[in-house]
Amino acid sequence: MKLLVCVSKTPDTTTKIKFTSDNSELDTNGVQYIMNPYDEWYALVRALELKEAQGGSVTILNVGPAENDTVIRKGLAIGADEAVRINADPQSSLNVAKQIAEYAKGEGFDIVFFGKETIDYNGSEVSAMVAELLDMPFISYASHMEMDGNNATIKRDIEGGVETLSVDTPFVISAAKGLAEQRIPNMRGIMMAKRKPLKVVPAATFDDPVATVSYELPPEKGQVKLIDPENMDELVRLLHEEAKVI
């Protein structure tokens, strides 16, 4: 099977978010970047498991500038066979999706994997866009997948429950927790990653239909009001009269 895993670079989960003085972009000073956890822990690892079970190849794809290569190399160290970086720095999800679809449409991938969302924009948009652009079924929030030939049985998370479905390849899938278990690259993987191909593809030109105008931090919480642990009637009164939530 020919498998494609689309990966993003995001600030580390422990990053303290701050912006440049005009609030137009993230202040990247001191920010550690990682591969988006959903892409790395679940999407990539499930693709590797499928390849190990049935043969085939795993390609990782990133849309971004050369500085993303460190994150891409980590994907190769975890076990992907090859990597492609589309050399673009798009400002909108639709532009990213069009870059990916432009590359993928002639390649005949059986499954295109994404993480369920990136931890910076939390949009879940690009995977659905790519599915539409490639005219493929899209299975979002997949937490379990079994293959039988070219047919997949997938469980996906829905509000307050789980849906089980069946779909034939090719399809686009977005990975939630449970789809696989995180793998830590070992020294051999890291050494081998240096020799694996990382192909840089020139970007196509698309418009950005959406632009980020500015950022702001959420309003600071006021001082916490401490309640006497013996007096829970007081907490209930405050929740009712002051916070008006009960």
Place this chain on the structure above:
Amino acid sequence: MVLVFAETQKGKLKKAAFEAVTYGYRTAQALGSECVALVIGAAEDAGQLGKYGASKVYQVEDPALEKFDSQTYTRAIAGAAKELDAKVLVLSHSTTGKSLLGRLAARLDAGSVPGVNAVPTTDGGFKVRKPVFSGKAIAEMEIKTDVKVLSLMGNAIQPEVVGDNVGVEALSVPVEAGRITVKDVERVEGTVPLPEAELVVSAGRGMKGPENWGIIEELAEVLGATTACSRPVADTGWRPHHEHVGQTGIAIRPNLYIAAGISGAIQHLAGVNNSKTIVVINKDPDAPFFKAADYGVVGDLFEVVPRLTEALKKFKAEN
């Protein structure tokens, strides 16, 4: 025109549908335009959307749309948007809405913003706000295309009655059979799903073991709340994964979030800090969660939680 896709479940409108129509109505007012709603499949109460500001409710029914498939739904909704010449499409930011938003944007070649939490401003461009960095910041984004697609964060606005019920009109759009076969849908019955819950009671490692969860369940029951947990608790299997809230779990924004025995790691806060009111119960006065809380109780949760349950029972009996 603003077109709202109103989600249903088991033939009835979801709470998110009323929120989305209220949002669509206010957006239409900002644009000097009209708000209409679209339901797919049976919805006995669809006419009620009129009360929240839909001037018309359209209904698309087709056997191919009985089970959810983002591809067939996208074709139907995009078809309706074209048929009605809708300029703004509003979805709910649910698992269904999130599966559709990107597809619709790609199909209509439209700019899209997922998870908006405020009505657009329209002076100097169409601008919306959404939480980013897992709730650690808010971004203002401008959509520059003629057609725009948005999904509304759950519990971001309260549904508001502004009119009366309206009639439901059948709409015919091209529908194709999907390539996904839904075999089974299992739902946890009897509780409000976490993303939709207004009241949430959550607990962490301070509970010491899964056998102690009775006091949390009792508090949730008295309050009518949904239970949640922190990541370590879900990872060790003390509680099911679908209860895990936080950056790598479910992001929630209830009116009330009560956290017992959770220290408040930055990744946990990222998933819950949009809650309107946060109550933290922890025996460690230095727990970082107190900095993000509105009300704090420094004490042993095994004493405080049952005491709070009793106080609530008393309050419920009196009110």
